[in-house]
Amino acid sequence: MSGDSVPYHLRPNKFVEREIFCELLEKVSKWKKLDNYLYASLGGAFLADAKLVNERLGLEKLMSVESVPYVHSRQIFNMPVNGIRCEQIESGRFVSNFDTWIDSFGCENAIVWLDFAKPARQHQIKELGRLLKAMSTGDIAKITLNIGVHTVYQRLPGQELDEYQKVVFDKLKAEMGELFVESELDVTQMSNDGIAKAAMLAIQKVASEASSGDYRKHFLPLSIMRYSDSLHEMMTVTLVALDKKDMSQFYAKTRIKKWPFWSKDWLSWYIIDVPELSIKERTKIDSLVTAHRKDVNKIHANMSFRLANNEGDSLVTLSNYVTHKGYSPYVFLANSKLLPRGAKKYFSHFL
Structure with a gap:
C-alpha cells in the first residue's frame, strides 16, 4: 500500500489507530482467548503490526500477505518476529483460500486486517464480503479504505460546488455499482464524510449478505475510525463475527460499550486527529x-x-x-x- 516505506512513528494518526486496535483486541481477549488465532494482514515492509500483536497479545501464528515482490523481499529481510509466514500472493487469493490457510496454521479462528490505501473501494469491499462469508463466529475482520473525495473526482478550478458534488455523486455511484445505497445518500453529502458514509453502507450490506445463510452468525461493528495519513483520508473498520446467543456475554466480558472508541452503530465513527506540536x-x-x-x-x-x-x-x-x-x-x-x-x-x- 502507499505509505509502506514510511515508518509508523512518522505517521502519528496511523500509529494511534494501530495502538487503539491492539487495545480493542485486548478487550476481545477477555471474552475469548486469542492464543490459537491466526493473525493475517497486509503488513508492509516493516511488519510493524505483526510485531505489535506478538508483543502485546502474545500472538505467535502470524502471516503477512504481500503481492509486490520487492516489498516481500524487505519483509523477509526485516522479519521483526521469528516465524512470520510472509506469502507473496494477492489478498484476494488469500481470501479465496481462507479456510486452507487457517487449517495450515492449526488455528480455530483468525484476525484478518485488509489494509488498503489505493482507492478501489468496490473491489475491496467485495473482497471483505467474501472474507466475511468464509469466517466463523469468533473471527475478527478489519478493513482500511481510502475515503478521500478527491479520489473519486478532482474538483476543477472555478467549478461550482453543486456541480462538483453532482459529478462526484454520479462517479461514486458508477464506481460502487450494486454496493451504492442510493436511498441513503444524496448529492449534497458528497465530501469526505459522504464517501465514508457510502463505504460504511456498503460494508454493512456485504456483512448482512455474508450472514444471511447462517442465522447464528452476526457481524458487529466494534470500532470505526477515520484519520488523515499523509495526503490520504482513511477509514478503518473492525468487525467481529458473533453467534447471536453470545452477544450479551460478549458485551459483559469485554465491557466494550464503556470503551471511548466503541462504535455503537454502522455510521458512528471516531476521528483521530493528532496535532503536530513542537x-x-x-x-x-x-x-x-x-x-x-x-x-x-x-x-x-x-x-x-x-x-x-x-x-x-x-x-x-x-x-x-x-x-x-x-x-x-x-x-x-x-x-x-x-x-x-x-x-x-x-x-x-x-x-
Whole structure:
C-alpha cells in the first residue's frame, strides 16, 4: 500500500489507530482467548503490526500477505518476529483460500486486517464480503479504505460546488455499482464524510449478505475510525463475527460499550486527529496535563499560545492531543526500553 516505506512513528494518526486496535483486541481477549488465532494482514515492509500483536497479545501464528515482490523481499529481510509466514500472493487469493490457510496454521479462528490505501473501494469491499462469508463466529475482520473525495473526482478550478458534488455523486455511484445505497445518500453529502458514509453502507450490506445463510452468525461493528495519513483520508473498520446467543456475554466480558472508541452503530465513527506540536509546545502542555488532571478547559486557559485560529478550534485540537497522548508515537519513542541501545539519540527531534 502507499505509505509502506514510511515508518509508523512518522505517521502519528496511523500509529494511534494501530495502538487503539491492539487495545480493542485486548478487550476481545477477555471474552475469548486469542492464543490459537491466526493473525493475517497486509503488513508492509516493516511488519510493524505483526510485531505489535506478538508483543502485546502474545500472538505467535502470524502471516503477512504481500503481492509486490520487492516489498516481500524487505519483509523477509526485516522479519521483526521469528516465524512470520510472509506469502507473496494477492489478498484476494488469500481470501479465496481462507479456510486452507487457517487449517495450515492449526488455528480455530483468525484476525484478518485488509489494509488498503489505493482507492478501489468496490473491489475491496467485495473482497471483505467474501472474507466475511468464509469466517466463523469468533473471527475478527478489519478493513482500511481510502475515503478521500478527491479520489473519486478532482474538483476543477472555478467549478461550482453543486456541480462538483453532482459529478462526484454520479462517479461514486458508477464506481460502487450494486454496493451504492442510493436511498441513503444524496448529492449534497458528497465530501469526505459522504464517501465514508457510502463505504460504511456498503460494508454493512456485504456483512448482512455474508450472514444471511447462517442465522447464528452476526457481524458487529466494534470500532470505526477515520484519520488523515499523509495526503490520504482513511477509514478503518473492525468487525467481529458473533453467534447471536453470545452477544450479551460478549458485551459483559469485554465491557466494550464503556470503551471511548466503541462504535455503537454502522455510521458512528471516531476521528483521530493528532496535532503536530513542537518539543517546547508538547513539554508545556504535558506539564499542564499533569497539573490540571487532564481538564482540557483549565489546560487551555493556562496556555500562552493557541493551536488554531479561533478559541473553539484550538480547544478541539488540544482535546485531541490530550485524548490520544497515551497512544502517540512520542510516548513510544520517549521510552528508551522500546528502542535499541544507542538509538534514542537518533529520535531526539521527536521527543
